[in-house]
Amino acid sequence: MNITPWTRSAVLLALLGMAPAYAADAPANDGQRKAGKGLSEIPDPELSLMRGRYTVNGNNVAWFGVTMISQWQAGKQSAESALTLGMDFTHNTTVPKVSFTPSVTVTAADAPMPETPGRSVESAGLQNVAGVTQAIQVAGDNNVASNSTQLTVREGSAPQEPAAAPAPAATAQHGGVSAVAQMEGNNAQVQLQMEGVGSVQQWIRNGSVGQTIALSSDGQAVTNRMQIELVRQTLASNAPLSQNVAQAMNLVRGIGMGPGQ
Template sequence: MNYVPPAVLAAAMALALPAHAAEPAAAAPGSGLHEIPDEELGQMRGRYTVGGNEVAWFGVTMISTWQAASGQTLQGALRIGMDFRNGGSPKVSFTPSVTVTAANAPLPDNIGRSIDGSGLDNVAGLSQSVQIAGDGNRASNVLHLNVRNDGVVPLHEGGGTGSASAQQGAASAVASFDGNSARLQLQVQGQGAVQQWMRSGGMGQSIQLLGDGQVAQNLVQIDLVKQSLVGNLPLSQNVAQAIALNRGIGGVGGQ
């Protein structure tokens, strides 16, 4: 059975629910109301699908490229897909790809330059970072979100977990997914690193360049495919009734 990171599933379901404006504050509760226990609220939370749609596919594609001044090129990509169409635990697919070419010139000496990105490990949510200690460099972090309602799921192959790596001299590229977190990393010893990751609680992009005249880019594309449930009338009626019964619940309810 494939294990799905809780943060990824939470992100998928959060994206599937349309945003609603906050309702006006209700009048102060009167007599005859009682507090709903946490256990009962826990059973209600997350049980209903709003808007007649459910998630059919959730996918993340990461692509990183790095062109060094020495002529060396590093490239890496990974794709994670989660197919929810059959219900229950989704089918997870993972496809990695990495390449590293040899340098055409000696790597420059960057003595005296330093970069520290260790604080990014403490960041929750989405983080994007660029740190440069050199001249004539170009760097960018890009994220795209694509939401479709046509229910058409892309073709997907590959195992549920795995890794791919490549190395040429001081340069290395690694793409990995262990079921809990995914990471794409391009690194040249003494020259910096280009990274992307997805783990419980967050997703990030980081570029660290110590040399001169380098070009680096990180790209993340998140794809969410939803399919309509309008044909399931009993389910739609049950959802509407449940929402109506729970409307305005904020820790209290009627007897």
């Protein structure tokens, strides 16, 4: 297990702090080294607070990206809401550089909305579900609906970022049809709504990823697609980090060493 990127001074302080502990208790008449009195086992409660500060096999997250596309087709009416969200960790391992691109379209909004009296779908409770949520609720006939999520993990470099930073949201509304793609705080979502017909949503937020479709009409075709990409970068390919660690090791070489070391 390797420690995630430290600054050169942090590595140096850690190494300097450990060397005197070994030297202070090293016996003068043999070449054996004993653990210094300053070393102690870390208790489980304290160790549990360190989760997320280390990586296994030297892999770091270099880039995290999400693409959401929601499409709705009802006769001649159509609506689409999409977004791409990217987090680049190559410049700073704790505060990523965020890119966001929303897009929405609504066509043939003047067509009459279907009438569906006496039908209803209740999905408000799904907003309280933690983790991964996928739901399709239908109160009608001849509908086609699908949710799909794809996760890709690969090694390499971060994708090229957009040249210009777009607005944090895009909206379109005509008649009873609306489309929204937005990022607010730590939440990113796309949403389509047709008055009296239903709603479609996708989101990613702290502790929750979801896709929901709720329809109360006939002859609707709706799709939710989410693509999540995780790009890893090995510590060996991180040249600045490797150089910092090597320099720290050279600076402490021969410092605080006792007999037999």
